[in-house]
Amino acid sequence: MESCFRLISSIFMNPPKDNRQHIDGLSSFQLDAEFHAMIVNVCPNRYLQQSYRSTQTQNERFRHMTGIKYDQRLAETFQEHLNIVRCCLEQNWSAAAEQMRLHIEASRKST
Helix, strand or coil: CCHHHHCCCCCCCCCCCCCCCCCCCEEEHHHHHHHHHHHCCCCCHHHHHHEEEEEEEHHHHHHCCCHHHHHHHHHHHHHHHHHHHHHHCCCCCCHHHHHEEEEEEHHHHHH
């Protein structure tokens, strides 16, 4: 898991300068979805995993519907993800939870 966090961290450390939604051929939507799935999949709570999967499609729909707004928030989103990853690598779970809460709140406001 740590190697996954390190790989994702290296991606989020270099957000696109022009807020484009593709980075080296990868969709930022795809990176975002993979990041969220990685976090959920390491969680031992099956109820949380099922809840996430049931809302995942709706979440993706919102992301695509708000694509222009997402472009504007892309660098902020990358930084929020990086903050979460750093806390996880430090195994500072309370700080990771707080960074996750801040990310969810910023995403909610954007949507």
